[in-house]
């Protein structure tokens with residue numbers, strides 16, 4: 001299936017002041033579009049134009065770096081736009097996911113610390129994640145376009161720590177971006193939806 005750039009599920013200025021209109025214009029209209037355009041070319045070259053996206057990500061991992069990087073980033077960004085919402089964040093989570101976080105990660109505060117720490121310590125470009133693996137929640141971090149799918153896990157919530165996601169609004173202050181993201185933008189309803197689907 002050809003990759004297509006999805007519309008943002010909110011207005012470009014809807015996440016202000018935590019993520020600016022300018023950041024979303026560049027991030028969605030330029031960066032994500034480039035992954036779609038390049039991914040389509042490379043998928044066609046690999047004979048995978050009709051292959052579902054998750055299969056392309058898994059099949060190209062370790063064997064076709066160009067395709068993997070673009071398909072992985074396309075997958076990650078499709079979800080990233082939905083992993084944020086105006087008025088998001090905070091510690092009030094859907095009950096099923098909240099009790100799972102308490103059981104597996106020691107509670108919301110411990111989760112928040114570990115998630116931010118993973119994002120801060122991802123050296124260079126990449127992502128930090130809340131993922132479900134073998135029925136248990138885990139905090140993960142991955143470089144570049146990699147994601148939990150290629151580690152046998154299901155991503156439930158992911159934050160983009162490439163500089164293009166925060167440099168306009170936070171300059172080099174990645175920790176400030178991560179705190180603002182988890183406290184004010186994270187869409188727990190979407191994370192809970194993915195958790196229910198994976199459980």
Ligand code: MN3
Nearest residue numbers: 031160162165
């Ligand atoms: Mn990005």
